Amino acid sequence: MSNSQSHSQHADNSNKAQPSEQALLKPLALGHLPLSNRVFMAPLTRSRSTAGDNLQTPLHALYYAQRATAGLIVSEATQISPQGQGYAWTPGIFNDEQVANWKVVTDAVHNAGGRIFCQLWHVGAISHQVFQPNDACPLSSSDFQPEGEAFVGDLLPDGPTVPHPKARAMTLEDIDNVKRDYRHAAKCAKEAGFDGVELHAANGYLLDQFIRSSVNKRDDQYGGSVENRLRLLQEVLDVIAQEIPRKNIGVRLSPTGGPGGSYDENPHETYVAAAKAVSEKDVAYIHVVRPNDHTGDGSGLEEGNQLLKNMRAAFSGVFIANGEFSPKEANEWIENNDADAVAFGRMFLANPDLPARLAQEGPYNKPNEETFYGGGSQGYVDYQSLTYLKPAL
Numbered sequence: 069m070s071n072s073q074s075h076s077q078h079a080d081n082s083n084k085a086q087p088s089e090q091a092l093l094k095p096l097a098l099g100h101l102p103l104s105n106r107v108f109m110a111p112l113t114r115s116r117s118t119a120g121d122n123l124q125t126p127l128h129a130l131y132y133a134q135r136a137t138a139g140l141i142v143s144e145a146t147q148i149s150p151q152g153q154g155y156a157w158t159p160g161i162f163n164d165e166q167v168a169n170w171k172v173v174t175d176a177v178h179n180a181g182g183r184i185f186c187q188l189w190h191v192g193a194i195s196h197q198v199f200q201p202n203d204a205c206p207l208s209s210s211d212f213q214p215e216g217e218a219f220v221g222d223l224l225p226d227g228p229t230v231p232h233p234k235a236r237a238m239t240l241e242d243i244d245n246v247k248r249d250y251r252h253a254a255k256c257a258k259e260a261g262f263d264g265v266e267l268h269a270a271n272g273y274l275l276d277q278f279i280r281s282s283v284n285k286r287d288d289q290y291g292g293s294v295e296n297r298l299r300l301l302q303e304v305l306d307v308i309a310q311e312i313p314r315k316n317i318g319v320r321l322s323p324t325g326g327p328g329g330s331y332d333e334n335p336h337e338t339y340v341a342a343a344k345a346v347s348e349k350d351v352a353y354i355h356v357v358r359p360n361d362h363t364g365d366g367s368g369l370e371e372g373n374q375l376l377k378n379m380r381a382a383f384s385g386v387f388i389a390n391g392e393f394s395p396k397e398a399n400e401w402i403e404n405n406d407a408d409a410v411a412f413g414r415m416f417l418a419n420p421d422l423p424a425r426l427a428q429e430g431p432y433n434k435p436n437e438e439t440f441y442g443g444g445s446q447g448y449v450d451y452q453s454l455t456y457l458k459p460a461l
Contacts, residue, residue: 105137105423107423109135122166124159127448136181142411145187167259174262192277193208207274208277210285211236214330217231251310251311272330276322280338321343323339340378343379353386356389360372360392377406415432418435
């Protein structure tokens, strides 16, 4: 795609709002971390890690450093163990080599003045035997056949996508092992230089498979009531807190959506309870993905907005909203105290200097969807910045 197709042009910004006028651009204290603004970079899987060993590269360091003016970067989802992987070419944070390669990334972000958290990820059932140690069956809260297909890249001759196999219910021993993996990954993230970690408990992955009633059919202490379905989330937070201060831990939640077709029968009750349960663990923030409007008449978005606001009321720490927010809407949410910050995904992908563009209300590059997943530098580190667009004086 040519520059004229993929990038917007420089515009006259003489009458644009100044940074001090925008709630998004005001500083924020996140635990003990002072952040320069409330424009967060959402976790974005880009499938560019090395095959086999799941390593980051200098290209990743450039990508994240370009976006270091975010108030906070949340890294792409990063598996806590080989068992936690469900997609080809995604990074890990569980061995010394991965720690060393992530350290190059975090150093680059810090040298550019930024802050970055590592998103800790276990996909649970949303996987395939090709990723699992000894070709084992993926694990979940209960026996579960996810809808859709696993992205296996070039690992299988029938790829790049193949149907998900049926996952088996985790034993209590499996659960203990996973908690140890979370603690070890948190320790690795600290050694890699991350400022904190975000626990991925959203989008229908492992922890969400325990939360959501359509998947969790257990009859032990991890199943049945909402309190029991939230138990593993709380226990994982406790083990992570043995390595990372609680005020450097965040949690991502999503009341709906994600691969595999899972859902909760009463998301308003369940996820408000989840926000309260996380609040009791005294962590820094929750990062909530707003349910999309699938009704076409706006009622779905209105319902999703109300659910986020109810979760906000149930949580005592910093509340980060996510979900196709326009800059105008994001500023309004912060001004109305419905959120403390807003995380942007595609806008940050295509606009590495997003806070500067927000300060002058554009122009904004358009993301190239053809380069979202896999590949190299194209559509990854080659989006133009405002300083590049400005003519020489």
